[in-house]
Amino acid sequence: xxxxxxxxIALLAVQRASLLxxxxxxxxxxxxxxxxxxxxxxxxxxxxxxxxxxxxxxHFPDDEIVAEEEAAALREQPELGDTIWDIVRQTALSDDHxxxxxGGAIASKESMLALLDKGNSAGGSKGRIWTIDPIDGTKGFLxxxxxxxxxxxxxxxxxxVGVLGCPNxxxxxxxxxxxxxxxxxxxxxxxxxxxxxxxxxxxxxxLTDGPLAQEKSISMRAVPSLAEATxxxxxxxxxxxxxxxxxxxxxxxxxxxxxxxxxxxKYGSIARGAGDIYLRLPVKATYQEKIWDHAAGDLIVxxxxxxxxxxxxxxxxxxxxxTLANNKxxxxxxxxxxxxxxxxxxxxxxxKL
Ligand SMILES: Nc1ncnc2c1ncn2[C@@H]1O[C@H](COP(=O)(O)OS(=O)(=O)O)[C@@H](OP(=O)(O)O)[C@H]1O
Ligand SMILES: [Mg+2]
Ligand SMILES: [Mg+2]
Ligand SMILES: [Mg+2]
Numbered sequence: 001x002x003x004x005x006x007x008x009i010a011l012l013a014v015q016r017a018s019l020l021x022x023x024x025x026x027x028x029x030x031x032x033x034x035x036x037x038x039x040x041x042x043x044x045x046x047x048x049x050x051x052x053x054x055x056x057x058x059h060f061p062d063d064e065i066v067a068e069e070e071a072a073a074l075r076e077q078p079e080l081g082d083t084i085w086d087i088v089r090q091t092a093l094s095d096d097h098x099x100x101x102x103g104g105a106i107a108s109k110e111s112m113l114a115l116l117d118k119g120n121s122a123g124g125s126k127g128r129i130w131t132i133d134p135i136d137g138t139k140g141f142l143x144x145x146x147x148x149x150x151x152x153x154x155x156x157x158x159x160x161v162g163v164l165g166c167p168n169x170x171x172x173x174x175x176x177x178x179x180x181x182x183x184x185x186x187x188x189x190x191x192x193x194x195x196x197x198x199x200x201x202x203x204x205x206x207l208t209d210g211p212l213a214q215e216k217s218i219s220m221r222a223v224p225s226l227a228e229a230t231x232x233x234x235x236x237x238x239x240x241x242x243x244x245x246x247x248x249x250x251x252x253x254x255x256x257x258x259x260x261x262x263x264x265x266k267y268g269s270i271a272r273g274a275g276d277i278y279l280r281l282p283v284k285a286t287y288q289e290k291i292w293d294h295a296a297g298d299l300i301v302x303x304x305x306x307x308x309x310x311x312x313x314x315x316x317x318x319x320x321x322x323t324l325a326n327n328k329x330x331x332x333x334x335x336x337x338x339x340x341x342x343x344x345x346x347x348x349x350x351x352k353l
Contacts, residue, residue, distance in 0.1 A: 017048035048134035058103035067119025125319035133292035137263025152295030157319025162296030221273030267297025288323035
């Protein structure tokens with residue numbers, strides 16, 4: 001399968017959703033509310049998810065969807081729902097043809113809420129299932145740092161198409177990776193769309209407001225020695241174990257400080273050779289990673305010549321539901337160095353037992 005149509009719709013849907021997140025960022029009220037797990041969700045998360053699901057429903061009405069957000073909170077707080085509806089109905093691609101292709105505006109606030117709830121699939125190993133993280137790295141988004149609009153298509157549990165919209169990453173694939181500097185960055189020269197289709201390689205292109213820009217093929221950097229590698233990790237110490245990761249880096253002889261950034265922008269950054277290694281070691285043994293936090297990034301890195309496993313060396317298994325219940329943590333590195341990185345991960349973790 002070439003997945004040409006799926007890729008095009010996914011790119012346009014992520015592009016349109018990114019327009020919405022950018023306008024939410026520049027508006028005063030971001031409508032931030034805390035979810036049950038105390039993590040934040042904003043107007044941007046809800047709005048972006050509704051727009052992506054609308055496009056998927058138009059083109060692939062029989063496909064299932066596993067998405068991060070749900071409409072329950074908006075039914076309880078109708079004013080918040082109204083604010084989201086306002087911004088959703090004002091967001092359209094400037095390319096009329098592409099906007100029409102996505103189905104144009106959503107009909108009403110009620111249909112927007114119903115669309116949001118279409119992301120409630122239980123996931124699994126059968127059939128076509130899309131997974132959406134409308135804003136990955138919501139904390140990064142709020143601070144004007146890195147975040148990603150993420151969309152992946154799985155077929156029988158295997159990721160076939162992945163798209164990441166990263167509005168705050170530099171367009172230049174070669175720009176050295178810098179720590180997430182928050183609101184200091186300007187929008188000039190920023191905004192990247194990463195994508196991959198299984199067996200067809202990975203690409204990046206500028207994330208524009210107009211027609212889709214021409215893509216460029218991307219690949220991971222050949223690191224002559226791990227001592228020169230750049231590794232990235234989460235900003236939040238609660239999301240990955242910074243102390244263990246520092247020890248692993250030391251074992252590998254890595255001298256550069258880690259680059260901390262939110263979201264799957266980490267996967268995109270290593271896939272294009274702006275960095276080399278992404279480590280996400282578990283903090284809490286009971287936490288199960290969500291499939292929407294990894295599906296697109298996992299495929300993009302593997303198609304760019306990388307290897308992505310968990311801390312036990314197993315490929316990420318997207319076929320077991322909404323979470324990666326069969327995996328613990330993430331170790332992503334260029335194929336040629338992955339074995340060495342994984343050994344260092346396992347030595348550090350063994351020493352802790
Ligand atoms: N306890 C715990 N452990 C690991 N991961 C967790 C945990 N809690 C939340 N999350 C998920 O982390 C997502 C963002 O993590 P990132 O590493 O991308 O960014 S961050 O720097 O940590 O913010 C974040 O995604 P968003 O909610 O889309 O922002 C969460 O799904
Ligand atoms: Mg969240
Ligand atoms: Mg996320
Ligand atoms: Mg999210």
